[in-house]
Amino acid sequence: TFEQFVRAVRQGVSPRGETYYPAFPFEFYATLTDQDMADLWAAVQATPSVDRPSEGHDLRFPFNVRAAVKVWRSLFERTADYEVDASRTSEWNRGKYLVEGPAHCAACHTPRNLLGGLSSKELAGDPNMQGGGASPAITARALTAGGYTRDSLVQALRTGVTPTGEVFGGSRAEVVHGSTKFLLDQHLVDMATYLLDLGKK
Template sequence: MKGLLRGVILLGVMAGGAYAGLRVWPIGDTPSRITLEGDARRGAYLARASGCVACHTDTAADGPALAGGAPLDTPFGSFAPPNITPDFAHGIGGWSKDDLARALREGISPEGAPYYPAFPFEFYAGFSDQDIADLWAALASVPPVAETRAESDVAFPFSIRAGLKPWRATALREAETAPVLGRSEEWNRGRELVDGAAHCGACHTGRGLLGGLDARPFGGNDDLPGGSAAPSIRADDLREEGWTASALAYALETGITPSGDVFGGSMAEVVEQGTSFLDEADRRAIATYLLDATLAPKASDALAQLR
């Protein structure tokens, strides 16, 4: 009996030590101070492209803009997009540009706590200082809303935020959005949007047991929040379904597919609150990139690489 008691005490001490170690485990980089002035108009455009409005506004309940979105139900719990209006008590009125930069690029709160990957910060890592300044200016122009519309409800042990630190070390993958030499300006702009701000892979890529993105991008996801699904948007699959660059760009504006059907579920919201506000050149760039980026290599190309 004493041996069992000692074992329980030892396990408790080890667990406590591990938890304490996780809490002090440093994450992120020391951010450089952002002193640039922002352009609120450009920031509003980036906010639309990045899904800020769609996610942080409860449109179904006719909620105020950016005052908090509808909860996202996942296997790990329910995540409520927070109020990001400039209200000091309920929003981000007490933040600085540097706080916003750290949240978007690194997924770390002003207090140093890691954010859950329900917030797709991994796709925003490439935002420039000017992008951050512009977004900050846009968010500062929104009327403050003194309310919290919902609270996250995350199940144990996922509710222990310190546990996200080893997850970040093993599963977190930052998006690659830098221009590729030899590709057109349009293709590279599409890459910047699809793999960055628009974070298409957050929904259209499957996730593993711990929530990390699968190695095969854009292959579809049958386990989205709320039990919905997102189809494959790999180039071969899109072409097989009859998509062309013109049709895809038009669908991103109107929600109407080549068959005359309309997008439903979360994609309808993405169009209504996001891509329909983009200019035609950006919608065309997204379509151009998606219909080319994931094409399977031709046999002749593969043979050429072996030579």
């Protein structure tokens, strides 16, 4: 039902009351608005079904013990909390909403501890991503040092090409090709405004 869908997306709880694994970024989706949820539900309902059963989880012990997720959540869950900053522009505020919520940038670009909890070093990059590899820092200082302007960051999020002409690889390329290239131009401008900490009134 729609109510179960909302609970699943915002709280990470299945219709049967089971806790989803945090690979599903429900922490970040907690800020989705009621209109967002209605739009997502409409999109899901309009998507044709696939005649193929879902694949089961293939996790080793102790990760296959779903009850342990409740313990993990009590220790590490940090639900996103969005509030408008009246001292900033509408672009900056929309960017904050997108970056910290539905785009869940911190999920990959914030370091995690050994048990997968996010550290306090927001967007400082993760040198030891759990899936392997590393993610760069995307703080305003790091992006500026990398030669990014608002226009070039929008271009990178749209195409995967950096200001120096290099091309994103690995999971960053997946993010562009599966997500950010489909965003509205205004939303990319909003995200770049927030990430570069522009938009002061």
